[in-house]
Amino acid sequence: MFKLLKLAFVVGALAAVWMLVPIGGRTLDARWKSAGSPGAFARAAWAELDRALSSPPPPSKGSGPAGGREKQPERAARPSEAHTERDRQAVDRIVADRLRH
Numbered sequence: 001m002f003k004l005l006k007l008a009f010v011v012g013a014l015a016a017v018w019m020l021v022p023i024g025g026r027t028l029d030a031r032w033k034s035a036g037s038p039g040a041f042a043r044a045a046w047a048e049l050d051r052a053l054s055s056p057p058p059p060s061k062g063s064g065p066a067g068g069r070e071k072q073p074e075r076a077a078r079p080s081e082a083h084t085e086r087d088r089q090a091v092d093r094i095v096a097d098r099l100r101h
Helices: 002-020 028-035 038-054 085-100
Strands: none
16 A cells, blocks of 8 residues: 555655756656657657767856956946935935834
8 A cells, every 4th residue: 555655645746747857948748749740759859868968068167267266256336226415305205114014
């Protein structure tokens, strides 16, 4: 009985992954339906796996000079947003009102 419960749990988990978990933007169920045949599904899956494994890995944070501490990009001289003094005063008023309540 316990083995049957384990089997049901595993089958349910696999079905959930098949139908609900998007991998690369689409679920396996959607890929199966669009493939048309089991052979086409297997070829497309193998080609996608081959592309993923043959692409160079992204640089890791721990590699490089200075123990993984990369140089930070220089900040722009001006902020990307422009706030006026009137905007700042309005924010100060809103925060003060919220703190009073």
